[in-house]
Amino acid sequence: MKIVDAKVVVTSPGRNFVTLKLTTDEGVTGLGDATLNGRELAVVGYLEEHVVPLLIGRDPHRVEDTWQYLYRGAYWRRGPVTMAAIAAVDTALWDIKAKVAGLPLYQLLGGPSRERLRTYGHANGRDLPELLDSVRARLAEGYPAVRIQSGVPGLESVYGVHVTDGVGAPVLHQRALPLVENWDTDAYLRHIPGVFEAVRAEFGPELPLLHDAHHRLTPNQAARLARDLEAYRPYWLEDCTPAENQEGLRLVRRHSTTPLAIGEVFNTLHDYQALITEQLIDYVRSSVTHFGGVTPLRKLFDFAAQYQVKGAPHGPEDISPVGTAAALHLDLAAHNFGIQEYAGHTPLTEEVFPHAYAFADGHLHPGDEPGLGVELDEGLAAAHPYEPAYLPVNRLKDGSVHDW
Template identity: 50%
Template sequence: MKITEVKVFVCSPGRNFVTVKIFTDAGLYGVGDATLNGREMAVVAYLQEHVAPCLIGRNAHDIEDIWQYLYKGVYWRKGPVNMAAIAAIDMALWDIKGKAAGLPVYQLLGGKSRKGVTLYAHASGETIEDTLDKAEQHIKQGFKAVRLQCAVPGLNVTYGVLGDKADYFELQGSRPLPPEEEWCTQKYFNMIVELFQQARARLGNNVHLLHDVHSRLTPIESARLGKLLEPFGLFFLEDASMAENQDNYKVIRQHTTVPLAIGETYNTIWDCKDLIQNQLIDYIRVAATHAGGITALRRIADFASIYNVKIAPHGAPDLSPICFAAHMHLNIWAPNFGIQEFVGFGNAHSARIFKHGFEVKDGMAYLNDAPGLGIEFDEEAAQEYPYKRSYLPVSRLEDGTVWNW
């Protein structure tokens, strides 16, 4: 079964998404997600100019060989642009293989390890009360796990809390450039313990609570935070600190027993190898779109399982529903699956473009048995939502120093 065409689409039904569609001479096609938020067109150019020409005429069944060809064959390995492109090709090929076999992708991976995929929802508010009101709404809908984020008093904007803004496009105004946000660690510490004290008092002990620091603390500050939050039994603390130097997490680990999660910006197994094998984390949060697709994430999951580390794939709204589909198949299969981040399936505009049969009930997501990934991409509908340049924010300390956003 030969690859005959590789098409790349960019659409913006509220967020920019890059979608790859691979066609074969057998009449089958597959779809993949190549979205790299804030650098979408870099991946588009890479796919169109460098990757697609190399795939024409290749056997679509040779997923592993094509993955290795695109990874090792470029000499310049790794990197978010390269790996997002590989990921989209990889997803599309798994989609094709599943359709050719008449089986959902999870069956090709080895079948189900569980009946459904446990999700965690986001509760983000301008005040602690607002955050907990939203958490209660999710719990009433059946969610057993909720991430809590609250605006920090004294800061103009806080990660995860957009106020009256619908998305990052609105933050940028009429001139799309990166919005800048202030950060103050002390003001954050003044709020964060109170948030979780009130959360446990109001929500009880039968709901899992999570929190994302988004890498704004130094390792010793994260260690302090972990100790302060231990009494509230967090499911995990996400991105407590940057870990480009993976030894940073030794500092955090030796001071707190709060479970640690990281990985959404990682592109290969090498980015998280030491964290996993030294058991410095409990959950690895790589996304299929940003870490090389299903083939690569399966390899990471297997490696992590040796060290009792679970997968908890990134599920931000800048990953398309195709990425969510890839995660669903990996999550239902992986024996060391932990939890899946879930922010919904987008808006009504997105639903016109990405069509699927996934069901969410009582805080769990369920797959149907459609062949392949079980999701379709409507090319005509996508054309109604053209690309809009967009950036993620930039963070600065109050003295103006550029910081981790």
């Protein structure tokens, strides 16, 4: 069997997605997600100009060898563009291999370690009443755990608090130029413990609550927040400080027992090495799409398991159903799976990418179709072409750029 065609499809059914479609000489196809939010066309160029020519004629069953060939062979390693491109190839090859075997991908990864996958949903509000209503909505949808993000008094816009359509669904905007948000760390640190207190008072001590600081705090500030939240027993505090400064997590760990999750912007296992071996974190947050594919993320899970660290892949709206499905297959097979973020997709996205995975009673299952269980409606995808889009930029009150 050989790869005879490799096609990159860009579509925007509400937001941009990049998909690699590989086809073999026996007519078997495989899909991989290469979406890099705000930098989609950089990955398209990397794939079309540099990777696709290397794939034609290769044996699709040589998944590990192809991964090493693309990672080591280019000399320039790592980085989000490179790893998203490799991820698309790797995931598409696993899709083909499982289809040829006539099995869902999780069976090739060792079979199921559980019957279903626990998820958490996103609750957000510009103020406390709106946030409490959002938590109620997520619970009504069946989510067993909820991430809570709140507006901060005095700030016009805050990460994780969406403009809604009036019934709670986020309105997703493509932007030709980045939205500029403002930020005040002191106001945030004063506000968030009260948010947890209000949510706990309303919903009790048993509901798992998560929160994302989105890299905006110094290590000392992160340690303070982690300590202040301890009384409310958060399931985790996510991305409390930029992890490029890995020593910063030592400071946070020394001052608090609040569980820590990190890694959605990491690209390789090397980014995690000290954090895992020194047990500075509790959950690894990388996605299949941005970590180089199923092959390296499975290795990360295995490495983390030796230190009682669990896997919890990133699952935002800007990872396509192809990337979502790949994560679910790995989650089902990996013994040290913790929880899966599930933001869902727009109805139009679901039409462009029909899939076998299903959400019910707050849990996900990848389905039992051969391969990933995701298809691509290329005609519908073509009807929704790429739209220029950027992630926001964050500035402090004095106008200086801050971490977003």
